Amino acid sequence: MLGEAFSDRVLAWFDRHGRRDLPWEQPATPYRVWVSEIMLQQTQVVTVVPYFERFMARFPNIAALAAASIDEILEYWTGLGYYARAHNLHWTARLVRDRYDGEFPQDIEAVRELPGIGRSTAGAILALACDQRHAILDGNVKRVLARHRAIEGWPGTTPVSNRLWRIAEELVPAQRVADYTQAMMDLGALICTHRDPHCLACPLQGDCKARQSGRQHELPAARPRKRSAVRNTMMVMIRTPSGDVLLQRRPPTGVWGGLLSFPEVRNEQECIAWCEGLLGVAPFNIIRWPVVRHTFTHFHLDITPLQVSVECRVSRVGDDAQYVWYNRNTPRGGLSAPVKQLIERLYAQEGATDGPHGTVRQTG
């Protein structure tokens, strides 16, 4: 086994143990592989599978995706995070429709120009769907290669990344590129795992430099950690007697881009002024909920939810795309995880006049 070429060992392992039941593998069209790769960029397979299946049922091809509204795409994306990915998916679908006659391009340079698709994702699409000879370098492959060659340093730095890319490209076989590519991802996900690598089951154990020196737990080097800052905001949950909740569309870029969210203010006074300004009515029954901490990669967001009531739905808000009266019976548009959770809690205490435990109640 040791003398055998790297890719032959990987492929032999794949033939016995590789995953062949992932939904985007049957069939592995460029469209399906593309969508799956985007979903998988920051999200684990078990999480992605149900999202992928719902997405494919609703948007079975590029034409369907291109024709859809961003609101509906975000609705299907709700909970996956990194919502710029959904915008890029939509943008790319329309680009492919308009510029490539609806056929996903199969030239690596053309693919790489599409929004949201970089070097690794472009390689993955063409390798997995078209068997073209391109390397990928996702987190799984980085880990396998960094260990096999005992590459020092954090892969997030340019020199380490460059070394890994060069190795990745050298190792891609001339035949069975799709299987090899899937095999490398499977190897990283199933065998060469981050915390507890199963070296004894690994087809590369014979010449793995990390294993030879007992350093498989230390490689690849972890990203240097930094303290995350804390930001604060107050989210206003305005509801009507009929159960409608006022949501506001966020800007297309930035945090929770394009999603529907609660209007944000700095304090109660600002909330009251805001309601009177936009809705023309004074809010009443103002209840401050306990802080909800939402953690992003680089900062925490401490949200103080402020529940308020208004007498009735104000019509001048309803038809504006900027503001929406949201009702759980007719959900529409994407919601961030904390907003979705807060809406659920709002409805859960339906009929009750008190907020959750520990809240301070005041009347406005």
Add this chain to the structure above:
DNA sequence: AATGCGGGGGT
């Protein structure tokens, strides 16, 4: 609270 899943894009 810490950490795992990770890559794209702009300057």
Add this chain to the structure above:
DNA sequence: ACCCCAGCATT
């Protein structure tokens, strides 16, 4: 080449 951006689940 370097720096910035952006979520959720699990432990």
